Amino acid sequence: xxxxxxxxxxxxxxxxxxxxxxxxxxxxxxxxxxxxxxxxxxxxxxxxxxxxxxxxxxxxxxxxxxxxxxxxxxxxxxxxxxxxxxxxxxxxxxxxxxxxxxxxxxxxxxxxxxxxxxxxxxxxxxxxxxxxxxxxxxxxxxxxxxxxxxxxxxxxxxxxxxxxxxxxxxxxxxxxxxxxxxxxxxxxxxxxxxxxxxxxxxxxxxxxxxxxxxxxxxxxxxxxxxxxxxxxxxxxxxxxxxxxxxxxxxxxxxxxxxxxxxxxxxxxxxxxxx
Amino acid sequence: xxxxxxxxxxxxxxxxxxxxxxxxxxxxxxxxxxxxxxxxxxxxxxxxxxxxxxxxxxxxxxxxxxxxxxxxxxxxxxxxxxxxxxxxxxxxxxxxxxxxxxxxxxxxxxxxxxxxxxxxxxxxxxxxxxxxxxxxxxxxxxxxxxxxxxxxxxxxxxxxxxxxx
Numbered sequence: 001x002x003x004x005x006x007x008x009x010x011x012x013x014x015x016x017x018x019x020x021x022x023x024x025x026x027x028x029x030x031x032x033x034x035x036x037x038x039x040x041x042x043x044x045x046x047x048x049x050x051x052x053x054x055x056x057x058x059x060x061x062x063x064x065x066x067x068x069x070x071x072x073x074x075x076x077x078x079x080x081x082x083x084x085x086x087x088x089x090x091x092x093x094x095x096x097x098x099x100x101x102x103x104x105x106x107x108x109x110x111x112x113x114x115x116x117x118x119x120x121x122x123x124x125x126x127x128x129x130x131x132x133x134x135x136x137x138x139x140x141x142x143x144x145x146x147x148x149x150x151x152x153x154x155x156x157x158x159x160x161x162x163x164x165x166x167x168x169x170x171x172x173x174x175x176x177x178x179x180x181x182x183x184x185x186x187x188x189x190x191x192x193x194x195x196x197x198x199x200x201x202x203x204x205x206x207x208x209x210x211x212x213x214x215x216x217x218x219x220x221x222x223x224x225x226x227x228x229x230x231x232x233x234x235x236x237x238x239x240x241x242x243x244x245x246x247x248x249x250x251x252x253x254x255x256x257x258x259x260x261x262x263x264x265x266x267x268x269x270x271x272x273x274x
Numbered sequence: 275x276x277x278x279x280x281x282x283x284x285x286x287x288x289x290x291x292x293x294x295x296x297x298x299x300x301x302x303x304x305x306x307x308x309x310x311x312x313x314x315x316x317x318x319x320x321x322x323x324x325x326x327x328x329x330x331x332x333x334x335x336x337x338x339x340x341x342x343x344x345x346x347x348x349x350x351x352x353x354x355x356x357x358x359x360x361x362x363x364x365x366x367x368x369x370x371x372x373x374x375x376x377x378x379x380x381x382x383x384x385x386x387x388x389x390x391x392x393x394x395x396x397x398x399x400x401x402x403x404x405x406x407x408x409x410x411x412x413x414x415x416x417x418x419x420x421x422x423x424x425x426x427x428x429x430x431x432x433x434x435x436x437x438x439x
Contacts, residue, residue, distance in 0.1 A: 010323065011321075011322050011323045014322075014326050014327060018326050018330040021345070021348075022330070022346075022348040022352060023345065024345070025345030026343060026344070026345035029343055029344055034344055038338055038344040040338075042338045042341060045338055046339075048286075048289065048293060049339060052294050120296070120340065122296070122305075123301075123303065123305035124388060126303055127302065129340075167341075169341045199403070200302070259302075
């Protein structure tokens, strides 16, 4: 078969076939058959994405170990090596503290949680979606809350919006379709809703005009609606002002989790599911 | 058989390369559309038929990999393959400027299509800031000759299109 010898008629036939199948798939995207095809295609690419994300993580470990080994080999520069090892130790201590905090949330609020790795993140939907390497087979359900590690606390990352047997898609907190009931930490009556903006900031809406909110305050989940357990960090207040209709106060938040370093997350399993 | 192997290997290698690029080189909102540039190359150098098949296959795989709307990328990539094949006789595809300009235009259109698709199918539009909306086509135009060169070498290894160049 020589492609160059294809007549224009055959080329048009190919166009018709490819375009019509694409359109049919789009039109019937919620049909079981199309979902099965999509899942099968995803299963084909998921191991590749998993392997590549593994490469990334191991590269990071390799880089850090290479640096430390080089410094250790340079015996004359032992002072620098000590500083380096101390800072690494500090970093590990902090990470350990963060994981312990995550464990507390798990024990205090919901009994089950699953650790998962981020295997894919569409660049054009950087603040909207991630794909993780756990799915139905691991006990993940639709709407399961996803948490990560913030600067000082465990923090909300988003919730599961699509599950396949081995992977799940997570809608991030910053997606403008995301809306989570929230309150100011330490002020249970100062509650509202945290919404995404499709950028690296959030909006804390519907705050009462006599709210005590101030810059630097932490906003946490209120637990209303039952999707997220109460008390998990959402973001830090960076700006306050009236909302466009002048009826409520509205605060701009910086997300509590670190979006740039999103490598691993925890999925909380609701007690009724576990 | 050789053609079939070429298609399958190129499909999966292209997908792996795109996934790798997405994970390694990133700025929020910035993306390298390697697959799109590859479809343009195949259309301009190898004809519309091969470009449409590959575009369709890559589109479906990409929709599956990203758990997006199945059919959206295959639709756009097929259209790009068709357009590139149509322009084949009107554009000197060996010129670097032609590769860059076509990649830039197509990436810009792709971003528009992606935003429109989000609105049409009830999902969210991509969070690309407008600066990157303009910068992405330029960046992709810059790397297009490199991608084309790599793909050209890959196609030559297979020796499937002996009379092409």
